[in-house]
Amino acid sequence: MSSSSLPPVRVSKALDLLPDVEAVAPLRALLVSLARPDERAMWSSSGPYLTLGKRGLQPEELARHLSQAFHQVTDHLQVLYRAYVQALEAQQRNDGGEVVAALLRAGRLEEGAGRLLQARAWYDVAWHASQALQDRRPEVEVLGALGRLSLALRDYADAARCFQRSLALAEAEFDQAGAVTACEGLGHAALWQGQWPGAQAWFARGLRLAEAAGDRRALGRLERQLAVLGGKQGDLAAATEHIRRAREWLEAAGAPDEMAQALITQGHLDAQLGRHVAALAAYREALAWAQRSPHDVGLELSIRLSLAELQLEAGRLLEAEEEMRRAEQVAIAGSLTARLVQVYTLMGILRGRQQDETGFVFFEQAIELCRMLEQAPGAEAQVYLDYGLFQQRLEHVEEARAYLERARELFATMGETVKRERA
Amino acid sequence: MSVEPASSSPAPRKEGRPQVRVLVAGEDGGSLLQTLRQWADEAGCVMEAAPDLPHAVRSLAAERWDVVVAVLGERADEELTWWVDAMRGAAGGPRLIAATQNPSMGLVLRAESLGVLDLLALPLRKNDVLGALRRVRSAAVEVALPLPEVEHHTVGQYALVGQSPAMLEVYKLMARVGPSTATVLIQGESGTGKEVVARAVHLHGPKATGRFVAVNCAAIPENLLESELFGHEKGAFTGAVTRKIGRFEQAIGGTLFLDEVADMSLALQAKILRAVQEREIERVGGGEPIAVEVRLIAATNRDLREAIAQGRFREDLFYRLAVVTIRLPTLAERGEDLVLLTAFFVRQFAERYGKRIQGISDRALDLLGNHAWVGNVRELRNVIERAVIVASDNTLRVEHLPDEFRGEEATLADRPQGALLPLVELEARHIARVLAHTNGQIGAAAEILGIHRNTLTRKMKEYGL
Numbered sequence: 001m002s003s004s005s006l007p008p009v010r011v012s013k014a015l016d017l018l019p020d021v022e023a024v025a026p027l028r029a030l031l032v033s034l035a036r037p038d039e040r041a042m043w044s045s046s047g048p049y050l051t052l053g054k055r056g057l058q059p060e061e062l063a064r065h066l067s068q069a070f071h072q073v074t075d076h077l078q079v080l081y082r083a084y085v086q087a088l089e090a091q092q093r094n095d096g097g098e099v100v101a102a103l104l105r106a107g108r109l110e111e112g113a114g115r116l117l118q119a120r121a122w123y124d125v126a127w128h129a130s131q132a133l134q135d136r137r138p139e140v141e142v143l144g145a146l147g148r149l150s151l152a153l154r155d156y157a158d159a160a161r162c163f164q165r166s167l168a169l170a171e172a173e174f175d176q177a178g179a180v181t182a183c184e185g186l187g188h189a190a191l192w193q194g195q196w197p198g199a200q201a202w203f204a205r206g207l208r209l210a211e212a213a214g215d216r217r218a219l220g221r222l223e224r225q226l227a228v229l230g231g232k233q234g235d236l237a238a239a240t241e242h243i244r245r246a247r248e249w250l251e252a253a254g255a256p257d258e259m260a261q262a263l264i265t266q267g268h269l270d271a272q273l274g275r276h277v278a279a280l281a282a283y284r285e286a287l288a289w290a291q292r293s294p295h296d297v298g299l300e301l302s303i304r305l306s307l308a309e310l311q312l313e314a315g316r317l318l319e320a321e322e323e324m325r326r327a328e329q330v331a332i333a334g335s336l337t338a339r340l341v342q343v344y345t346l347m348g349i350l351r352g353r354q355q356d357e358t359g360f361v362f363f364e365q366a367i368e369l370c371r372m373l374e375q376a377p378g379a380e381a382q383v384y385l386d387y388g389l390f391q392q393r394l395e396h397v398e399e400a401r402a403y404l405e406r407a408r409e410l411f412a413t414m415g416e417t418v419k420r421e422r423a
Numbered sequence: 424m425s426v427e428p429a430s431s432s433p434a435p436r437k438e439g440r441p442q443v444r445v446l447v448a449g450e451d452g453g454s455l456l457q458t459l460r461q462w463a464d465e466a467g468c469v470m471e472a473a474p475d476l477p478h479a480v481r482s483l484a485a486e487r488w489d490v491v492v493a494v495l496g497e498r499a500d501e502e503l504t505w506w507v508d509a510m511r512g513a514a515g516g517p518r519l520i521a522a523t524q525n526p527s528m529g530l531v532l533r534a535e536s537l538g539v540l541d542l543l544a545l546p547l548r549k550n551d552v553l554g555a556l557r558r559v560r561s562a563a564v565e566v567a568l569p570l571p572e573v574e575h576h577t578v579g580q581y582a583l584v585g586q587s588p589a590m591l592e593v594y595k596l597m598a599r600v601g602p603s604t605a606t607v608l609i610q611g612e613s614g615t616g617k618e619v620v621a622r623a624v625h626l627h628g629p630k631a632t633g634r635f636v637a638v639n640c641a642a643i644p645e646n647l648l649e650s651e652l653f654g655h656e657k658g659a660f661t662g663a664v665t666r667k668i669g670r671f672e673q674a675i676g677g678t679l680f681l682d683e684v685a686d687m688s689l690a691l692q693a694k695i696l697r698a699v700q701e702r703e704i705e706r707v708g709g710g711e712p713i714a715v716e717v718r719l720i721a722a723t724n725r726d727l728r729e730a731i732a733q734g735r736f737r738e739d740l741f742y743r744l745a746v747v748t749i750r751l752p753t754l755a756e757r758g759e760d761l762v763l764l765t766a767f768f769v770r771q772f773a774e775r776y777g778k779r780i781q782g783i784s785d786r787a788l789d790l791l792g793n794h795a796w797v798g799n800v801r802e803l804r805n806v807i808e809r810a811v812i813v814a815s816d817n818t819l820r821v822e823h824l825p826d827e828f829r830g831e832e833a834t835l836a837d838r839p840q841g842a843l844l845p846l847v848e849l850e851a852r853h854i855a856r857v858l859a860h861t862n863g864q865i866g867a868a869a870e871i872l873g874i875h876r877n878t879l880t881r882k883m884k885e886y887g888l
Contacts, residue, residue, distance in 0.1 A: 008864075012644065012645075036863065039797075040613070041613075041641070042798070043613040043614045043797055043798025043799070043801055043802055044613035044614070044641065044683060044724055045613070045617070045618060045639055045641075045642070045682050045683060045801075046639050046640075046641035046642040046682075046683055046686070047613070048642075049639065049641075049642035049643075053644060054641075054644075058864055058866075060864075060866055061864065256477075259477075280512060281480075281481075281484035284480050284483075284484065284509060284511075284512070285477055285480045285481060285484070287480075287505075287508060287509065288476040288477040288479070288480040288505070288509055289477050291476060291505045292475070292476065292477065316812070318805075318808060318809060318812060319812070358639055358642050358643065361642055361643055361644060361647075364644060364647060365644075398665040398666075399664065399665055399667075402664035402665050403664070406664070
C-alpha cells in the first residue's frame with residue numbers, strides 16, 4: 001500500500017509531534033493551511049462538530065509544499081536582512097532618516113507576518129535611532145507604527161503614550177498627515193478603553209486636520225470611526241450620518257479595502273437598528289469591495305464573521321452555521337489562527353443557542369489554538385468568557401462560574417475588566 | 424472584449440411569456456453591452472448594466488433580477504466564486520451566466536458545482552446567449568405537485584418515516600429488540616437515522632422512563648472523551664475546574680447511546696469494555712467504583728469487522744456490543760421513501776418557520792430523485808430545511824434548492840438523459856469525481872484510476888482541473 005492511499009493523519013496528532021519552537025512556526029502554518037476535512041465525515045453525526053484538530057493531512061502533500069514554505073521563509077529573511085544592510089549603509093553615509101526608514105521596513109515586514117513582538121523590537125531600535133535626528137518626522141512615523149502595534153497587542157496605555165508624543169512632534173513639525181494619524185490612534189486607544197468622550201474628541205480633531213489637508217481617505221476613515229463610536233454610544237442617527245459621509249469619501253477616494261470596512265460598520269449599525277436585510281446587503285457589498293482590493297484574507301474573514309453573527313442574532317441558525325464554515329475555511333487556508341479562535345468561539349455560541357452540550361468541543365479547540373498563538377491573553381480571555389456563558393445557558397452553574405472566573409483573571413492581567421471588554 | 428457577429432438563430436417569441444430581467448456586469452462596457460442589449464431586446468428581456476461587482480451587488484440588493492451575466496477576468500475561477508457568493512440570498516434567486524476568455528473543462532465543472540446556469544466563451548455568440556436565456560424561461564415553468572400525506576412514528580423531536588421493504592425489516596427488528604435490555608449495535612451509512620432508531624428502541628424498552636444520553640465519540644477530542652464518558656474529580660487534570668458527572672452516570676436507569684463508537688482509541692475501548700462487563704465505572708482522578716445500570720446502544724458507520732482485522736477495534740468489545748445488530752438502509756435503497764421523507768420534512772420545517780408550503784414542483788422533485796445522497800436522510804433534511812427557509816410562496820421550486828442542485832439542472836437541461844458524451848469530457852468528469860472522492864489527493868486518485876500520478880497531473884493540467 002503506498003503512503004498516499006493511507007488515511008490522512010489528524011491535525012491534532014500532527015501538531016502534537018511538532019515542538020513549540022519558533023523555527024518551525026512557518027511549517028505549522030503550512031500544515032494548518034493544508035488541513036482538509038474528511039469528506040466522508042461531513043455528513044456523519046460528528047460532522048457538525050468538525051474542527052481544525054479533526055481535519056486530516058497527508059504527509060505526502062505537506063512534503064510537496066515544503067519548497068513553497070522554504071521560499072517564503074528565505075524571502076522573508078532576505079528582505080529582513082536586506083533592510084538591516086540598508087540601515088547599515090545609511091549609517092555609513094550618515095543618513096539617519098534612511099536608517100530609520102530601513103528599520104521601519106523590517107518591523108513592518110515582521111508585523112505583516114504576524115510576528116508582533118519581533119516587529120516591536122525593530123520599531124524600538126528605529127525609535128532609538130530616530131531620537132538622535134534633528135528632523136523629527138521619522139520619529140513621528142516610528143511612534144505611529146509603535147502606537148498601532150500596541151493597539152494590536154491591546155496595550156492601550158502604551159499606544160496612547162506613543163500617539164501623544166507623535167502628535168506633539170507632528171504639530172511642531174507641521175506634519176499634517178502625522179498629526180491625523182496620531183489623532184486617529186489616540187481615538188482608537190480611548191475607544192478600546194471605553195472612554196467615549198475622549199475618543200469623540202480625538203476623532204473630531206483628526207477630522208478637522210484631515211479636512212484642512214483635503215485627505216479624502218483619512219476623512220473617510222475618521223467618519224467611520226465616529227460612526228463606530230456613535231454605534232457604541234447608542235446615538236444611531238449620528239452614526240448613520242457619519243457612515244454615509246464615510247462611504248462617500250471612501251468611494252470617491254477609490255479605496256476598496258476601506259470602503260469594505262465602512263460597509264462592515266454600516267452593517268453593524270443596520271443590525272443595531274434591526275434592519276436585517278439592509279445589514280445583509282451591506283455585508284454582501286463589503287465582500288464585493290474586499291475582492292476588488294489586493295486580496296486581504298483578514299478583511300474577508302471580518303465580513304464573514306459579521307455575516308455569521310448577524311444570522312445568529314436573527315435566529316437563522318442554518319445560515320449562520322454555513323457562514324461560519326465559510327469563515328473557517330478562509331481562516332484555515334490563510335493560516336489565520338487568531339481569527340480561527342473567533343470562528344470556533346462563535347460556533348460554540350451557536351451550539352449553546354441550540355442547547356447542544358457537545359458544543360463545548362468548539363471552545364476547547366479555541367482554547368487550544370490560543371495556546372499556539374503568541375501573546376493572546378485577550379483572545380483566550382474572550383473564549384473563556386463565552387465558554388462560561390455557554391455553560392450558564394446549559395445551567396451548568398459550577399462550570400460556568402469557573403470559566404467566567406478564569407476569564408476575569410485573564411482580563412485582569414491585561415488591565416481590563418470583563419465589563420469593558422464586553423462594551 | 425469582443426462579440427462575434429450574431430447568427431441567424433430565431434429569437435424566442437415575446438408573447439405570453441414573463442419578462443426576464445438581465446443584469447450585465449463587467450469591467451468593460453461599450454460594444455458588448457450594446458450587442459447584449461440588442462439580443463436581450465430580441466429575446467424580450469429587460470437589460471441593465473453595472474460596471475463592476477460592488478455596483479452589481481447594490482443592484483441585486485435593490486431590485487429583483489432573473490439573470491446576471493458576469494464577465495470574468497484573469498482569475499476566472501476565483502471570480503466565479505465571488506459572483507456566486509455575491510448572489511447568495513438575492514431576491515428572486517437570479518441565475519448566473521459567466522463569460523470568460525479562457526474556458527477550461529475544470530472551469531466548466533467548477534461552474535456546474537456552483538450552480539452557474541452557463542459558462543460561455545468570449546467572444547460571445549448570439550446562439551449561446553439566447554440559449555441560456557431560454558433555459559431561464561423554461562426553468563420558470565414548473566408544475567406544482569401536492570405533498571402526499573405521510574404516516575410517521577414520532578420519536579421525541581424526531582420521527583420514523585418510510586414504508587419501503589428495507590425499512591419494514593428495520594421496524595420488525597426494532598419491535599423484537601425493544602422490550603429487552605439487550606445491547607444493540609446499529610450499523611448504517613452516515614445520515615441513515617441511527618440515533619432516531621436508537622431513541623425509538625429506548626422508548627419502547629423497559630428503561631423508557633429513564634434518560635436517553637447520547638455521546639458522539641467522534642465529535643469529542645480523544646483527550647476529553649474519557650472524562651466526558653466517565654466524569655472526573657475536581658483537579659484531576661489541568662482544566663478540571665469542577666467535579667464532572669460523566670455520561671455513564673447521567674444515563675443510570677436509562678440508555679447510553681454511543682454514536683460513532685469505532686472512533687474511540689483502543690485504550691478507551693478497554694475502559695468501555697470494563698464498564699459493560701462490570702457494570703461499574705470510576706471517575707477520572709477518583710478511586711471509588713460507581714455502579715452504572717444502563718442499557719447500552721452503540722452505532723457506527725464503519726465496518727467493525729474490518730476495523731477488528733486491522734487491529735483498530737477490540738473483538739471482545741464488538742461481541743459485547745453486537746448482541747443484536749440493526750442495519751439501516753441508505754436512502755438510495757429506500758425507493759419511494761424519498762418522496763415521503765421530502766413531504767414530511769417540508770411540513771415539519773414549514774411549521775417551524777411559519778411558512779405555508781403546500782407543494783413541490785415537478786422539476787425540484789426530479790432533481791431530488793436524481794441526486795446522489797451521500798449524506799442520506801440527514802442531507803435530504805438539510806436540503807429541505809434550507810429550501811423551506813428561502814421559499815417565499817406556497818411551492819418549493821428548483822430555485823430554492825442549493826447551488827449544486829441547480830448546477831445538476833444546468834447540466835441536464837439541454838442534454839437528453841443518456842446522451843453520449845465526447846470521450847475527453849467523460850474522462851475529465853470522471854477524474855474530477857475521483858479527485859473529489861479522494862479529497863484532492865493526487866496519489867490516492869491516481870491509484871483508484873490505475874494510472875501513474877504524473878499522467879494524472881498532466882491530465883489535470885490539460886483539463887484545467
